[in-house]
Amino acid sequence: MSHTIKHLLIGGLIIMTTGVSTATTADAGDLKPTIVNPKNLYDPTPNGYSTAVIAPRGARLAYISGQGGQDSTGALSPDFAVQVKQAYANLRAALDGLGARPDQVVKLTVFVVDHDMSKLEVLTRNVKETFGAALPAQTLVPVPKLAIDPMLFEVEAVVVLE
Numbered sequence: 001m002s003h004t005i006k007h008l009l010i011g012g013l014i015i016m017t018t019g020v021s022t023a024t025t026a027d028a029g030d031l032k033p034t035i036v037n038p039k040n041l042y043d044p045t046p047n048g049y050s051t052a053v054i055a056p057r058g059a060r061l062a063y064i065s066g067q068g069g070q071d072s073t074g075a076l077s078p079d080f081a082v083q084v085k086q087a088y089a090n091l092r093a094a095l096d097g098l099g100a101r102p103d104q105v106v107k108l109t110v111f112v113v114d115h116d117m118s119k120l121e122v123l124t125r126n127v128k129e130t131f132g133a134a135l136p137a138q139t140l141v142p143v144p145k146l147a148i149d150p151m152l153f154e155v156e157a158v159v160v161l162e
Contacts, residue, residue, distance in 0.1 A: 031056050031162045033106045048127035049138035053106040060161040062098050066154040067091045076150040081122045083153045088130045100159050103134035107158040115142035
């Protein structure tokens with residue numbers, strides 16, 4: 001295996017084009033992200049995410065730092081569902097600050113303290129409420145703790161700016 005391929009595999013970057021029609025290729029003049037869910041892979045949309053999202057050529061990207069469930073006073077509810085709902089409200093506020101909409105988000109990374117399957121319904125509901133049909137690519141990372149002990153959830157985003 002070549003050094004380059006080994007480096008890409010270790011870094012987690014694999015670009016698959018098999019089974020992706022030419023209709024899913026982003027047009028250079030179109031600044032909308034293109035959602036790609038190849039038919040030969042499991043359909044992730046019921047779980048609130050897409051397999052891949054193509055950022056248009058020449059687009060500017062913004063990176064939103066992890067948003068936790070703190071309200072405007074910095075208080076954190078001890079309830080996981082309340083923190084998730086607030087974190088997505090905070091993400092929407094960060095998008096507003098950029099002049100961006102949820103359908104411009106191409107990638108989410110979510111961090112869940114002590115993740116178990118019971119938390120997936122809460123996560124899926126909130127991401128679908130926030131993004132509708134424009135589900136970004138997403139990775140869930142179970143963690144033992146976050147920056148502040150009472151934090152149970154954090155979400156960061158990559159956004160295509162128009």
